[in-house]
Amino acid sequence: MRRYVYRFIRIFMEEVMKCNICGGVDTYVKKHKHMFIIKGEKIEFISFRRFCKKCNNLVYDATLDNEASLKAIEIYNNNYGIPKEKIIELRHSFKLSQSLFSKIIGCAKKTLISYEQGRSIPNDNYLILLKSLMKEPFIIKTLVDSNRNSFTDKEYQKIITSSSNLSDISFDANSYNGYTKLNKNKVYNMILYFANKGVLKTKLLKLMFYADFLFYKSSCNSITGLEYAKITYGPVPDNFESIISDCLKNNLISYDIIYKNDYENHNIKSKRKFNKNIFTKEELDILDKVNNFFKDYTSSEIVEYSHKEKAFTETEYYKNISYDYAFDIDIDK
Ligand SMILES: [Zn+2]
Incomplete structure (x- = not known):
């Protein structure tokens, strides 16, 4: 059984590393300049890719190719979208779990996870929502209130408590404003x-x-x-x-x-x-x-x-x- 598995892995690896153009199996890795177009934006960077020794064409390499697409996503998110660290930071500022936060912004938990891990680019609706939350964290209450029925009382309380703590940080409550945020x-x-x-x-x-x-x-x-x-x-x-x-x-x-x-x-x-x-x-x-x-x-x-x-x-x-x-x-x- 074990032998069979090893043989399978070897066949799989060999197939993956084979040149699609000439069928050559001798390959090498070198730095390569990439140009991706993502949502109309030109993303250029240099990373390692695998090439055929015989004809010098690109050879598919699961690990290297995956690294390159993650790099492209990262550059896009940093320049035109939201860096994944910022999304995590935002969720932490509300002290919310991935399940609850994804529910609030209205996406599946696995979608949020893929954003936080930098495996995908938030679509335009989520991008606008996340950016608005970063700028005006208080709108989280409006978001939740507009969709009140989809939250249990316990979840609702948790969100309200978190967002009221938020107001204590960004606003200086004192005797001159009557301990009230300007409305x-x-x-x-x-x-x-x-x-x-x-x-x-x-x-x-x-x-x-x-x-x-x-x-x-x-x-x-x-x-x-x-x-x-x-x-x-x-x-x-x-x-x-x-x-x-x-x-x-x-x-x-x-x-x-x-x-x-x-x-x-x-x-x-x-x-x-x-x-x-x-x-x-x-x-x-x-x-x-x-x-x-x-x-x-x-x-x-x-x-x-x-x-x-x-x-x-x-x-x-x-x-x-x-x-x-x-x-x-x-x-x-
Ligand atoms: Zn080749």
């Missing part, structure tokens, strides 16, 4: 909410301050993750000018300057309906509460009101305001 969608929609019937800019900026700080008072998180600063007109979102100009660019609001008794009034009005689905019930309650409490306040009245807050009096001009002062704010009185 621009919530910023814009908060503006759409308060500017629904039109509101003066000065008043709008104070309403945002009260909403974020009062929510922090009840939950120890801000709604939007915005930082607020002290200026002459009271507490305002840091960089509010760029927030307003983003809203204008995205055609979310109209902005009119009205002159009244020598004063410039900057009137902001929503052009779209605010999306209440992105807020929790508790957040919506705070928005309503702030809106109702200040509904009859003019701009100068709300400025005056905000000037009495410790958040304002105990912060230096042009410095950011700590959310710790939220506990001294009370609009129930």
Whole structure:
């Protein structure tokens, strides 16, 4: 039996190493310059290949030929796709197994393994997905939520825990952002909410301050993750000018300057309906509460009101305001 196996291997090897052109069996190995075209890209490199001694043509050699194709894939992935090390690194950053990670990106486990081992090139869909995850790791939650039914509760919890740990690394939670990552969608929609019937800019900026700080008072998180600063007109979102100009660019609001008794009034009005689905019930309650409490306040009245807050009096001009002062704010009185 053993003899039979050895004979089989010898016949197999001899067949493999035989020249296809002249039938010669004397071969040698030398460095060879390759040119592969992969997905339209020219891949050139030098590696060892086997040749026929008699006619000098390439002879098929399973090991060397395989090494050459792996090299071609590696060069392609490094230059035009994603290096295999980066895919492994990405999966490790989420602390996920190959089974679970492949499920999230929607490919078979063996496909993911072949990417991680550099045996194949991710197709364009996976390439885009993997690159997006590298740039914006948080979209993993959206990916999972959009396909919630294919995960068990245990798997889902594992993914959510991993991705929330991720946020602790890349974002500095502190008392100036209310321990909350900036959520621009919530910023814009908060503006759409308060500017629904039109509101003066000065008043709008104070309403945002009260909403974020009062929510922090009840939950120890801000709604939007915005930082607020002290200026002459009271507490305002840091960089509010760029927030307003983003809203204008995205055609979310109209902005009119009205002159009244020598004063410039900057009137902001929503052009779209605010999306209440992105807020929790508790957040919506705070928005309503702030809106109702200040509904009859003019701009100068709300400025005056905000000037009495410790958040304002105990912060230096042009410095950011700590959310710790939220506990001294009370609009129930
Ligand atoms: Zn030959």
